[in-house]
Amino acid sequence: MVLPNILLTGTPGVGKPTLAKELASRSGLKYINVGDVAREGALYHGYNEEHECPILDEEKVVDELENHRAEGGVTVDYHGRDFFPEQWFHEVFVLRTDNSILYKRLETRGYNEKKLGDTIECETFQVLYEEAMLSYKEGVVHQLPSNMPEEREDDRNQILRWTEQWVKAHSPGLVTGWSSYSTRLVASLANSSLLGLGLLRRPRATGSATSNPFWASEALPVQSSRAPPSPAEPPWGRGLVEPHTEAFPALAGVLTGPPVDQVCDTEDSEVDRASPVCGHRGHAGQEATPSPQVAPWVLPLGSPDSGEKPGSLGTCALSADLALRFPGLSAHL
Ligand SMILES: Nc1ncnc2c1ncn2[C@@H]1O[C@H](COP(=O)(O)OP(=O)(O)O)[C@@H](O)[C@H]1O
Structure with missing residues (x-):
């Protein structure tokens, strides 16, 4: 599951670590206190006599935090923001x-x-x-009152709500083929926060893959046990334009539909022997592990039982198309 990075800032004494630790204990967000990181690594380059405190070596701090930040899901606590690259944080409180x-x-x-x-x-x-x-785009920075303990609870809940929304909006949009490989892949993703799942198949009765370049002609219904994403912030699908294949509108429907917790499967074993012909993450028999850095993503799969080359089944084209039209959805061809 991909998690956002949060900067929790404010004047010394406002309660940053107190809130950040509570957040960490109630979510998957990892707490990073810049002061502690600097102390542990002695990341200083002098001493401020007037304020009786060491002077932070900002470059070294940034280097030290880079790996954590790249993994996602960190709450960084610091009384300032000027030396952090802007793109590090998805939200600033x-x-x-x-x-x-x-x-x-x-x-x-x-x-x-x-x-x-x-x-x-x-x-x-x-x-x-x-x-x-001044440093972040409109809507990224929020003020939270931190005077009374009850306010801390409200603040914590507000950040958790926002994080949940963010996770939903950035969960993988998975387009997968019809194979034992895909079933395993889907199983490995089942615990992550799937937003939409399109399982594609070529109906038995309709001709060969060659006669139907978009062999993925049907999007199966998905089970949904989660609340749909807020209509105010649809994670997918805004600006969707003229679908030009059978598969596209069906998939678009899945991706714009409610999120799913459950994966649908079928007994259709027509292409069960299939291995991915243009997936970049491995081949049949290998476990696919989603990389937390690369999401949302599409895994284009084809059926090699037709003996065709990658792409000839249309899965690459379809995935590329979806990626182009759905902001945030990426295709790895
Ligand atoms: N919302 C709050 N209501 C009451 N006291 C708070 C609140 N948030 C923090 N505190 C208290 O304020 C003090 C400073 O908090 P701390 O988390 O160390 O702040 P900072 O690191 O921002 O200086 C601590 O004693 C903490 O218990």
Whole structure:
């Protein structure tokens, strides 16, 4: 399952790690505290006498975090954002605390006068919020109040809801052929968050693959036990244009339809011997493991029982077509 990366930011004392740890304990999001990472790796290049703290070596921190970030599903906690590449984060949450409350929290930390004053000023002038607003596209940055424990619960639930939406919208759109390979592949994906599943087949009665280049002429009904994606944010299908094959509209229907938890199967064994002719992830007999970095994706499969070359069955063309028309769906041919 692919998970988003979140930046949790805000002035020191607003409650970033407190919230981030709660999030981590209730979701698959991994918590990364930049301060801890820097301490563990001694990623500093000096000391700030005035604020009595080491100075972060930002380049080294970015290098250190790159692998985690690339895997996805991290919540990074830091009082700033300026040195993180913009594309690292899918959503940015800025925690905000009223000055009087923040002052009390910081006092108990033993901040010196200068550091305390600067920190309060930073919150008063909403420096981190404005910085974030300037650095990210509209709609990415959200403010969350962090004064009372009850607010923390609301904040946590809001982030979890948003994460769930994101996961649904970025789950694999899988187009698969009709083979033992595909059945195994689908089984390996069954626990991931499948948004739509098109199982394709050439009906027994209709001629050969050659006479029907789009052999995948039928999209099987899918079982659905999840709520459909919010109509306000359809994950697929916006801007879909003139379907030109039999298979395309059927698949489009599957991809734009409600998400599925269950995989449908059939006893039709006509092409059960099939191995993928243009899948890039392996051949019949090998387990296919979806890469979390590459999703959503399409696995084009063909039936080699016709002895045809990859692509001649139309699966590559169909997948490429779908990928072109569905934003976010990629085809690996
Ligand atoms: N929503 C909240 N309501 C009340 N206290 C909070 C809230 N969030 C955090 N705190 C408290 O504020 C203090 C600072 O929180 P912390 O998570 O260490 O913040 P930061 O790392 O952003 O400086 C902690 O004592 C924490 O328990």
